[in-house]
Amino acid sequence: MKRGWITASGIFLMLFGGAVYLASKLAFLDTLGPGPGFFPLILGVLGAALAALLIVRMAREPAAAVADATGDAGPVDTLIPDRAAMGRIVGIIVLLAAGILALDPIGYRLTALVFLTLMLLVLGVRNVVAIAAVALVGSFGLFHGFYYWLKVPLPIGMFGI
C-alpha cells in the first residue's frame, strides 16, 4: 500500500506540475480581472503541494501506519490481483478497447454481438445457447429498442447492419 500511494502521489505531482506549466502560459490577470490561467494555476500549485506533502508523509511513515491511515490492513501484495483475476481484468479492458475501436466502422450491432460473445467467454460462461441468446438480444434487440423506440442514434457501420 505504501509503495502504491507514493507512486500514485508521484503521478499526481507530475500531473499537477504539468498543469502549473500549462496554466503559466495563460494570462493570470487581464484588464477585466482574473484571466483564464488564474484558477488553473492556483489549483495546480495547490495540487502539486498536496501531492508532495503526501509523498513526504508516506515516505516517513512506517508501512503499517500507512496501511492503517489509508484504511488497508492487508499486506502489500494484496494490491496485485492473482493470475486468474488479472486475466479477467485485462480481458475486460482489452475487449472494451476493441469494442470502442470497432463501434464506428462496423456499427453497434456487429460490435455488440462479438463483444458480448467474447466478454461472456472471458468471464467464464461456457453455455453456448445462453451466450448466443444474450449476444443476439444485447446487439440486435437493444439496437432496435434504442434506435427505433428511444430514438437514440447508435452507429450503423459500413455493412449497414
Place this chain on the structure above:
Amino acid sequence: MVETLQHLMTGFGAALTPVNLTFALIGCILGTLIGVLPGIGPAAGTAILIPLTFQLDATGAIIMLAAIYYGAMYGGTITSVLINVPGEAASVITCLDGHAMAKNGRAGAALGIAAIGSFIGGLVATILLVVVATPLSKLALSFGPPEFFALMLVGLVLVTSLAGESLIAGVLMTVLGLLISLIGIDPVRGAPRFTFGIPELYDGLGFIPVVMGLFGIGEILATAEKPYREVIKTKLSGLIPSRDEWRRSMGAIWRGTGIGFFLGLIPGVGAIIPTFMSYIVEKRLSKHPELFGTGVIEGVAGPETANNSYANGAMVPLLTLGIPSSPTIAVLMGAFIVNGLTPGPFLFQERPDLVWAVIASFFVGNVLLLILNLPLVGLWAKILEIPYQYICAGTLLFCMIGAYSINQSVFDLWVMLGCGVIGYLLRKLNFPLAPLVLGLILGPQMEKSLRTSLEMSAGDFSIFVTRPLSASMLALAIVILVLAALQFAPKEIRDPNAD
C-alpha cells in the same frame, strides 16, 4: 406557505399525468433493479440509464432519473436481507440483522418493514423538503457570486472531510476534480485550456462518461478480482411483520426519518453514515443491545428508513442551492445540465413547473415503491438467480451505449474507459472518488463565481471576507477543515467510495 401549496398542487397535476406517472414507475422499477444487482452502485446505474431519457421532455427525464435514484436506494435492501450481499453501500448495515432475520425465517417481515419504513421515511422527508424548499431558495436568491463561491467551497470541504481516511488525499481528489473540470474553452475569455489541440476537448470532458468510468467500469473491474458468486436461490414468505415487530419498529422508523433527513442536508455525508448512525442509536436505546446482529427488527427498520429519508433529504441542497451532496446526486445534477437546466434557486424562479413536478413526483415515487416492493419482492429475489457474468457483460454494454449516445462520440468512450481504469486503481489504493466527482461538477460554477467576485472587487480578495454571509461560510469551511484534520469524524464508519 399558501404559495408553496399552490405550486405543489400544480406539481401534482404534472406528476400525476399518465405519461409522467409511467416515467416514475419505469424509474422505480429500473432503480430497484440497479439496487438489487450487486456490483452496480446507484451513481453508475443512474448515469448508465440517462440515454433512456433522451427522448423525454426535461420534466419527464428528471422524474424518471430521480425515481431511478431512490429506487436504487431501496433495492439494495433485498440482497442484504436475502443473501447477505448489499446491493449498494447504504445497505451494508442491513446485512447484520436483516440477513439474521432471514436465517430465522423472517425474511418477509424484514423486507416488509424495510419497505414500509422506506415509505414513511421518504414521505416525511419529502414533506420537509416542501417546507424548507421555498424559504431556502429565496434566501439563496440574495446570494451574490462571493456567497455562491463560499457556499460551494463549504460543500466541497464537507465532502472532502467526510469522504476518506486521509484528509490530504481527499483534498487532492477535490483539486483534481476541479482541475479536470477546467479542461476546454475558458467560458469568459474563450481561451482553450489543457486541450492539447484536440477538438473533442474544447467542450471539456463529459461528466457522464467520467462518472460511468469511475463508478461503473471501475466497480466492474474491482468485482472481477473476486471469483463470481454462485447462483442464489431463496425462499420468501410472510411480508407483514407481527404486532410485536410493528410495536418495536415504529420508534426506529421515526428516529431513522429524522436522522436521514437532517444528514441529507449536509453535503458529503453520503448514504452510509445515516444508516450506521440510525443502527447505533437503535442499539443504544434498546433494552437488549446484545441481541443486535441476531435478527432484531429495529436493526432493519431504523437504517432502512434513514436510507430513504436521506435520499429525499439530499435533494434539498441540490434543488435549493445547486449543491450536490453525493456522487449520485451529482449525476442527477448532470442530468439537469444535459437537459439545459441548472439546479439551484434560479430554477425555482425560472421553471417552477418543473421543480414542483419533480418534488411532487417524489411523493408519487414513494407510493409506487411501496406498491412495487411489497407484492413484487419475490420477483426481485428471482433476479438474484441471474449469474453475475451476464449482469457484468450487460452493464459494460450499457455503459458503452450510455457514454456514446450523449454526443455520439467515440472519444467519450475512450474517456469512460480511461476513467474506468483510473477509478479501479484509485479504488484499490483507497483514494476517495466522491470529492473528485463533486469537484468535477462544481468546478465551472466555482470558477465563474470566483472570477466574477474578483471582477466586482477589481481583484481585491477582501470581497470574500467583507460580506457577512460569505465571511461566515468561509469561516465555517475553515472550521470544518480544522475539525477534519483533528480526525473529528469517527473513522470506523467511513467508506471512501460509498455513495
